[in-house]
Amino acid sequence: MGRAPCCEKMGLKRGPWSHEEDQLLIAYIKQHGHPNWRALPKHAGLLRCGKSCRLRWINYLRPDIKRGNFTKEEEDTIIHLHEMLGNRWSLIAAKLPGRTDNEIKNIWHTHLKKRLENKETITHISKKRQTKSKPALSAQSPEETTGSQCLVQPDHNSLDKVRSVSYQPSTSESSSITEATNELPSVTKHEETNHEMFLDDSFWSETLSGVGDNNMESDPAKSIPGVEFPTSLLTMIENTDTRNPNTGCNMDGIDLWSDIFMHIEELPELPEF
DNA sequence: AATCCGCACAACCGCAGGAGT
């Protein structure tokens, strides 16, 4: 596998995009699509590298981009998916129509992560106070607990306490995050329980059905028969359309694979090679 | 009023991996 040669920086513009550049890029892609990002800037008359054009299009100019603040449901979904998928921003983004991986990454690093850090601090303090320690995640293998930091953060109970006191939307645009902090979406139903629920099988079915309960009507998984059950993975694979219905772009089955990834923990152990 | 500081987010960078030759 060779590495991509560094973009020839000579003569190429960097930094923020101007309106004119945006218009050039939009006009070109509308007319020709983007079969080759590397060649695109030359053909479109842009002094940018293809990578920069691609990023600008995907993260900002794409017509199906949803602007504005994340809703509470979206944030809960991000937190929830991050618990399961880790920093796989593209997979998480595939579950949030109109949102980009970059956007989700930003929102995570700006406030969601802080919320979890606060939560962990609270958890840590409360654990210190406990005389009897709970091996909450002891059922997980070492790989599971260390390979992906997100899998170790399931204490939503304290998270919600933190949310209710610390989070404020960042811009003047309206966001449902400010309202109804007491009214939790179904995705957080399990917050009422303690760590032990993550040890038994009910976690996954509960977790996955929780995701499904969100306002994600466009979630293809909802239309896949038996998606909530690992035994139906084959059905999922057979029935899943790999085109993202929201962007019209071929997702290369990214939704499918994120679903599979989320179910994989339920599969019977495979023999080691 | 000036300065400092933290936040939000757009953009960049390096790497991994698939596809083609």
Next chain:
DNA sequence: AACTCCTGCGGTTGTGCGGAT
């Protein structure tokens, strides 16, 4: 098999803005 090209991903940085001091 080995190499290059290209795309996509995740981590990180740069910068503008608003609030605090």
